[in-house]
Amino acid sequence: MSVMKRLSGIVQAKANKALDKAENPADMLDLSYEKQAENLQKVRRALADVATAKKRLELQATELQAQATKLQDQAKQALGQGQEDLARQALTRRAGLADQLADLGTQHAQVEAQQQQLETTATRLSTQIEAFRTKKETLKATYTASKAQASIGEAVSGISESMTDAGMTLNRAQDKISQMQARAGAIDELIDTGALPDALGGAKDDIQAQLDATSQAGQVDSEMAALKAQLGSAPAAGGALPSASEAAEGSATPDTSAPAGGAS
Amino acid sequence: MIVRILGEGRYDVPEADMPAIEQLDAQLTDALDRNDETEFDSTLVDLVGQVRHSGTLLPADDLQTSGLVVPHPGSSLSELKELLAEES
Numbered sequence A: 001m002s003v004m005k006r007l008s009g010i011v012q013a014k015a016n017k018a019l020d021k022a023e024n025p026a027d028m029l030d031l032s033y034e035k036q037a038e039n040l041q042k043v044r045r046a047l048a049d050v051a052t053a054k055k056r057l058e059l060q061a062t063e064l065q066a067q068a069t070k071l072q073d074q075a076k077q078a079l080g081q082g083q084e085d086l087a088r089q090a091l092t093r094r095a096g097l098a099d100q101l102a103d104l105g106t107q108h109a110q111v112e113a114q115q116q117q118l119e120t121t122a123t124r125l126s127t128q129i130e131a132f133r134t135k136k137e138t139l140k141a142t143y144t145a146s147k148a149q150a151s152i153g154e155a156v157s158g159i160s161e162s163m164t165d166a167g168m169t170l171n172r173a174q175d176k177i178s179q180m181q182a183r184a185g186a187i188d189e190l191i192d193t194g195a196l197p198d199a200l201g202g203a204k205d206d207i208q209a210q211l212d213a214t215s216q217a218g219q220v221d222s223e224m225a226a227l228k229a230q231l232g233s234a235p236a237a238g239g240a241l242p243s244a245s246e247a248a249e250g251s252a253t254p255d256t257s258a259p260a261g262g263a264s
Numbered sequence B: 001m002i003v004r005i006l007g008e009g010r011y012d013v014p015e016a017d018m019p020a021i022e023q024l025d026a027q028l029t030d031a032l033d034r035n036d037e038t039e040f041d042s043t044l045v046d047l048v049g050q051v052r053h054s055g056t057l058l059p060a061d062d063l064q065t066s067g068l069v070v071p072h073p074g075s076s077l078s079e080l081k082e083l084l085a086e087e088s
Helices: A003-019 A025-080 A084-141 A146-193 A206-230 A234-263 B015-033 B037-054 B077-084
Strands: B002-005 B009-012 B068-070
Touching: A003 A025, A003 A146, A003 B002, A003 B015, A003 B068, A003 B077, A025 A084, A025 A146, A025 A206, A084 A146, A084 A206, B002 B037, B015 B037, B015 B077, B037 B068, B037 B077
Parallel strands: B002 B068
Antiparallel strands: B002 B009
C-alpha cells in the first residue's frame, strides 16, 4: 500500500479511537470540543518550549561567536609576538568552534520550522474550535432526527481527524524539542567543563596566559633597558639587552607570569 | 479528493490532478522501501509542492474528512517509518 494510503489509515484509526469513549452523538460533540480545547492548550505550551529552545540556541551561538572572535585576535597577537605555535593552537580551536556554530545554525533552522508549523496548527485549531462551538449546539438541538445523526457523525469524524493531525504534529514537535534540548545541554556542558572555553571570561584561558607572559617579558626587557640607561650603562646596553631578553623569555617567564597575573 | 498534509491542513484536489500526486506517492513509497533517504527527501518536497499547487486549502472550520494523507513536510525517512510502525 502507498505511503499516503497507509498514513490515512493510521490517522482514521487514531481519530476513531479518540471517539470510542463517547456513548451518543451529543457526548461525541462535547468530547470533541473538550479534546480540541485541550489540544490547543498543549500546542500553545509547545510553542513556548520552542521559543525557549530557540532563545537558548541563539545565546549559545552568540557565546561561541564571541569566543571565535577572541581566538582570532589571540592568533593575531601571538603572530605579532612571533609565537607561531600558539597562533596555530588558537586557530585550531577556532576551527572547532566554527563546526559547533554551523551545527547550531542547522538546529536553529529546524527550531524555526517547528515554530512555524506549530503556529499554523494553533491558528487553525482555534478557528476550528470557535466554529465548532456554535455548530455543535445546532447539531445537538436537532440530533434526534435520523438525518441529523448522520451529519453529526460526519462533523465529528472531520473534527476528530483534525484533532488527530494536531496531536501528531504536537508529538513530532515535542520530539524535536527534546532532541534540541539534549544537544543544547551537551554544548552547555562543553562550555562548563572548559572544553569550549567560556567566552565571557569565566574559565581559564591558557592561550591568553601565554600571550600575557610574553608581553610581560617584553615589558621587563624594556624596563631593564630604561634602568640601565638611567644608571649610565647605556653604552653597554647594546650588548647587555639581548642577554636580558633571553633570560626573561627563558626561565623568568613562567615564574613572573603567575604571581603577576594573580595580583592584577 | 481531499488530501491532508499533516501539520498543515486539508486540500481539495481536482480529480484531474490526482494522477500526478499518485505518481509521487508511488515514488515516495518506493524510496521508503529502498531506504533511499536522498530520493525520499526530494520526493516528499515534490509531493507537498504538488498538493499545495493543485489543491485548494480548505478553511479550518470545514469538517470534511480526507482520503489521503501526506507526511509532515520535512519529515525524515526514519521519522515516517516510526509513524507507520503504529499500524496494527
